[in-house]
Amino acid sequence: MADEADLAAEIEAEHLARGIAAARQPIPEGKAGECDGCGEDMGRLVNGKCGYCRDGRRRPPAMFRGPPPEQDA
Numbered sequence: 001m002a003d004e005a006d007l008a009a010e011i012e013a014e015h016l017a018r019g020i021a022a023a024r025q026p027i028p029e030g031k032a033g034e035c036d037g038c039g040e041d042m043g044r045l046v047n048g049k050c051g052y053c054r055d056g057r058r059r060p061p062a063m064f065r066g067p068p069p070e071q072d073a
């Protein structure tokens with residue numbers, strides 16, 4: 001008869017196996033260019049989109065076009 005510790009160990013082992021299997025997936029090749037989603041020049045595009053557009057994340061303000069705003073000293 002399995003106790004709670006045995007069941008927890010089984011769940012942890014299954015979780016670890018799924019994580020390892022997911023990590024073994026091939027990483028798509030990317031190339032530099034202009035993103036089809038946001039129009040920014042990015043160092044790595046996959047299927048024409050940058051990581052932010054593929055994932056639906058917002059870019060940090062420092063990623064916008066143009067030089068950074070000047071700081072008052």
